[in-house]
Amino acid sequence: MIIDDEPKQRLGLQTLIPWSDLGYEVVGTASSGKEALQSLEQDVPDLLVVDIRMPGMDGLQLLQEIRQRGWKVHAVVLSGYADFEYARRAMQYGVEGYLLKPVNKQEMSALLEKLHARLVEQQAQQNKTYTREWLVYSLLSGSLDEKEDLDKLSASLGLVWSKYQIVLLDFSGIGSEEDERIVRFRERLNKICASDRNSVVLSMTSSIVLLLGRLHAGKFERERFYREMYLLAEDLRDEMNMAAGEVVHSLSEIPMSFHTARSLLDRSFFYDRGQLLTPETPVCYSMVDQRGEIPAKEDLAFRLSYYVEVGQTEMIRTLLDRIAARMVHQGEGEEEVRKRFFYLASEAVRNVPVKVWDEAGYEGGGASLFLANLSGARTFRELVDKVGDVLERLARCTNYCSRGNEIRRMLDYIDRHYEENLKLETLSEVFNYSSSYLGQLFKNETGEYFNAYLDKVRIEKAKQLLRQGMKVYEVAEQVGYANVNYFHHKFKKLVGHSPSSYQKKADLKNDGAYRNDWRSWNEKCQN
The missing domain is CATH 1.20.272 (Zinc Finger, Delta Prime; domain 3)
Known part of the structure; x- marks a missing residue:
């Protein structure tokens, strides 16, 4: 239950924290201590998230009343005030943590995850019933009490096997483990494994965990196992990824197998789909030439x-x-x-x-x-x-x-991309030739060296732009010269005039042509 007098804070906590992924369900909210007490008289949840500062009965008064009534409930206290006295008083009531507003998602999630493990353990101890699922979960989450005798527990639960292996079935593309499709799949899997004393099924976040004692060794066995799970998944087939950790020889080592399977799933993007991932599974493109650095x-x-x-x-x-x-x-x-x-x-x-x-x-x-x-x-x-x-x-x-040969393609490409940073070395890689060979081939076909031809194309384009009245530095940049002085040098060398001089002559020529055209038109009108 979330207890806070600010509606935005209550709504924010419900949406910010991934409650279901952490193993919780928000069963209610309250805007004051008194409202919370009324709800608690009907049903006491496992955890309260309580704001300290509230009108009327504040968070500390609520916790004091709860302890006096003997209700066994865990609490996490939130406060916008970094006040030592509040923290000290809150700890007197046995709260699990004291967090400052605004709530940090990672910090609160980590606290809730640790508390969840303790709640699971406490519930098992209160019921005085140890299950195979509880023991496997406790080992994988690191919450098993050191006082527990693992050998006796595993023997009493029928978990003394010669080998162990963890298989994870992941549905990370689905938002919640309580999705109806996952629930149905888990039920079907539990029915199959119920009579099998060499397997245990449980859920952790968005994954289903299988502990297997009868292993699937060899490619054929792994493929058969994957097909069985694929058929069982029904409408989850497109969402399912599956990975198996290494084989271990004691129950206490199953976290190693679990972390290996988890790592494989975290990198599932780099594996082909439709298979059970194992440490021996090759990543995709492993058979393609991997030598050399990645070019820019x-x-x-x-x-x-x-x-x-x-x-x-x-x-x-x-x-x-x-x-x-x-x-x-x-x-x-x-x-x-x-x-x-x-x-x-x-x-x-x-x-x-x-x-x-x-x-x-x-x-x-x-x-x-x-x-x-x-x-x-x-x-x-x-x-x-x-x-x-x-x-x-x-x-x-x-x-x-x-179209024709490579040189014709190059010429056409240059004509359309003259303003880009074209280099013979880059083009030679495209055509799988050495730059010297391609350069000679270009010279033989065109009669000019590559750079000289590129300069001619650029300068011709520059002349067109200058006649349109663009500024010299703008033209230089437009045709692929980052340095305007270098452009000036190239232009004068190929045209015989500087860009500005060429532009003035072009303007005079255009003006003269206009006057001649006007004079001719005027004479025709007089005639």
């Missing part, structure tokens, strides 16, 4: 966009697979992988015309829908496939594959 993201984006624009479909998937393999090999995290591939995808399609999207079958906001769809990828391979499928489809619609 700008270089990778350039190569992908080039492949799309010139229709080199066969190179797109090869490059994406190599990037993926190297990121896996270097231990990149899921967040970094998603960011990198979203950047590459957005850059690769940035200049794709709308008509190409339409021809590829993505009418109506193709680029935005494509990028938004990437967030739904559950695994690394699915993410790569989503990017690769769309880029390959776009590349086929550019219809460049039937």
Whole structure:
């Protein structure tokens, strides 16, 4: 029960803290100590979250009244005042913790998690009934009392096995372990395991935990076990991930197996779906060449966009697979992988015309829908496939594959991307040639060196912009020269005049042409 006189605080605590994930249910709220007492007379929950400062009966007076009545209830006290006296008085009433407002989610969740373990243990001790589920949970949560004799407990509960292994079935995509689908699945699993003395089933947060004594050794056994769980999951199949920890030889070691399985699930993005994950399961792209460093993201984006624009479909998937393999090999995290591939995808399609999207079958906001769809990828391979499928489809619609040789493609690309930081070294990687060989090939085909040709294209574009009246420094930047002095030097060398001088002459020429046209038109009118 949450007791606070501020409505926003009561609502905030209900939504901020993941109660069900921590093993709790909020059964009620109260806006004052008196209102809380009235509810407690009907039903006493396990835990009260109490604000100290409330009108009428405050939090401390409420706790004092509860203790006098002999109600056994745990309490966590909240206060906006860092007052030692309040804390001291609260501790006299046996509260579990004293937290300051505004509540820190991580701090409160950690406190509630520790308290939950004690509540489970206390309930078991009060009932004087030890269950197999209680013992496994106590070992995995670290809440087993050191005074307990593990050997005697495990013997009395029939948990003395030669080997043990933890299997986790995870449904992290579902918000609550009380989701009806998970509840039904857990019930079906409990029925199957009820007669099996070599298995224990319990729930922890959004996972179902299986402790197995009859192990699934070998690939065939693991595949069979996965199929059984897959069929049993029914409407949860698309949400389920499954992992098994290592085999251990004593009950006290099962936390090791649990943490291994948990680690595998935490990295499930990097494994192919449809299998039971084990420490021996290879990550995806493990068979792809992983050698070498990952090039700068700008270089990778350039190569992908080039492949799309010139229709080199066969190179797109090869490059994406190599990037993926190297990121896996270097231990990149899921967040970094998603960011990198979203950047590459957005850059690769940035200049794709709308008509190409339409021809590829993505009418109506193709680029935005494509990028938004990437967030739904559950695994690394699915993410790569989503990017690769769309880029390959776009590349086929550019219809460049039937055009001439590589040099013709390069010339066309230069003409459309002259303002970018084009380098022969980058293009040579795209075509899988050495830069010296590609440079010589370019010279043989065009009669000019690559950089000289690029300068000519840029200067011709610059002349057009100068005639339109743009400022010299703006033109320099527009055609790909970061340094205006260098642009001035190149322009004068190729044109014979400085950019400003050329612009003045162009203006005079245009003005003279205008006067001649006006004079001719005037003479015609007089005639």
